[in-house]
Amino acid sequence: MARVLLRVPVSVEKGAVIEMRALIQHVMETGYRPNAEGVLQPRDIIWTFTCRYDGEAVFQAIFSPAIAANPFIAFTTIATQSGPISFTWEGDNGFAQTETRHISVT
Amino acid sequence: MKRIALALLMCCSIASADERRSGLLDMRPEAQAMQHDDSMNPGMLWVLDGEALWSSKPKPSAQSCADCHGDAASSMRGVAARYPALDVSSGAAIDLAGRIMQCREAQQAGPPLARESHDLLALSSFVAHQSRNLPIMPPDDAGMRATRTLGRAIYMTRLGQLDLSCAQCHDDQSGRRLAGSIIPQGHPTGYPIYRLEWQAAGSLQRRLRGCMVGVRAEPFAYGSAEFIAIEAYLMERARGMVLETPAIRP
Numbered sequence: 001m002a003r004v005l006l007r008v009p010v011s012v013e014k015g016a017v018i019e020m021r022a023l024i025q026h027v028m029e030t031g032y033r034p035n036a037e038g039v040l041q042p043r044d045i046i047w048t049f050t051c052r053y054d055g056e057a058v059f060q061a062i063f064s065p066a067i068a069a070n071p072f073i074a075f076t077t078i079a080t081q082s083g084p085i086s087f088t089w090e091g092d093n094g095f096a097q098t099e100t101r102h103i104s105v106t
Numbered sequence: 107m108k109r110i111a112l113a114l115l116m117c118c119s120i121a122s123a124d125e126r127r128s129g130l131l132d133m134r135p136e137a138q139a140m141q142h143d144d145s146m147n148p149g150m151l152w153v154l155d156g157e158a159l160w161s162s163k164p165k166p167s168a169q170s171c172a173d174c175h176g177d178a179a180s181s182m183r184g185v186a187a188r189y190p191a192l193d194v195s196s197g198a199a200i201d202l203a204g205r206i207m208q209c210r211e212a213q214q215a216g217p218p219l220a221r222e223s224h225d226l227l228a229l230s231s232f233v234a235h236q237s238r239n240l241p242i243m244p245p246d247d248a249g250m251r252a253t254r255t256l257g258r259a260i261y262m263t264r265l266g267q268l269d270l271s272c273a274q275c276h277d278d279q280s281g282r283r284l285a286g287s288i289i290p291q292g293h294p295t296g297y298p299i300y301r302l303e304w305q306a307a308g309s310l311q312r313r314l315r316g317c318m319v320g321v322r323a324e325p326f327a328y329g330s331a332e333f334i335a336i337e338a339y340l341m342e343r344a345r346g347m348v349l350e351t352p353a354i355r356p
Contacts, residue, residue, distance in 0.1 A: 003154055007145035025151045069305035070148040
């Protein structure tokens with residue numbers, strides 16, 4: 001499991017604009033770099049990031065080999081109701097990770 | 107008029123008190139914000155990995171770091187601010203990473219940690235993180251004097267095909283630009299750092315190596331007496347400045 005740094009508000013007022021931040025540990029190997037022996041290292045990147053709020057996708061990003069290692073994403077959404085917020089990263093070599101936090105809206 | 111005089115006086119007194127500045131202040135605001143917020147600072151990935159390693163055994167029969175040293179928040183507080191220090195058993199100076207490697211082999215009898223390996227950087231980051239916001243306090247150890255003198259001598263010596271010493275850039279030209287980048291004063295306030303150029307964490311010795319390659323000199327080996335001497339001199343030079351580990355640098 002890759003290590004993840006997440007910042008999600010725990011409790012907010014209904015209708016408020018909330019910012020979420022997600023950073024994941026990943027090499028984001030481009031596939032264009034030779035290693036010390038001069039052999040190209042196979043590509044190993046994250047392809048997609050999806051944030052689901054109570055099951056509904058509210059933010060999605062498509063990554064490319066030009067994205068730096070340990071990609072960081074910050075985005076906003078509107079607090080509508082209490083529920084789970086899940087963050088999913090999917091990439092090469094079957095990489096898939098999901099983290100979930102709960103937000104309570106008052 | 108009086109107000110201007112007072113303002114001038116204040117400027118002068120601040121300037122004469124301490125003209126040293128951390129490389130943190132030479133970064134653009136976005137990079138500074140990245141360092142200040144632990145949820146954005148990728149150096150925290152290494153700190154958290156180090157925290158996990160601290161309480162795990164390198165092999166089933168061995169002890170973990172925590173079995174001897176207990177809670178790092180108290181036992182490791184201020185430790186990184188004192189290194190490099192004198193190693194009593196060998197009589198030579200040793201850096202923090204070297205001490206962790208030594209502990210791993212002698213006390214834990216575990217598989218050795220390689221210089222610049224992920225695990226060693228993670229443990230160093232975690233230990234140094236316990237000294238965050240504490241001032242750098244090299245010990246007034248008579249045994250360290252020769253090391254610091256050697257370090258200062260290397261710092262002042264012209265090296266490589268470009269024939270440049272550390273001092274010629276970091277003392278004489280600091281604050282000016284080398285191509286687009288501001289030349290920092292070279293204070294080791296946040297190591298191991300997460301360097302955006304590396305896209306990874308790295309030690310002070312890796313950073314020094316980068317400068318040596320830059321002036322086209324043959325870099326010293328990791329863990330060599332020369333690197334530890336430069337490190338000891340730089341820490342003395344930065345005495346009293348605040349540690350920032352894990353720092354972000356461009």
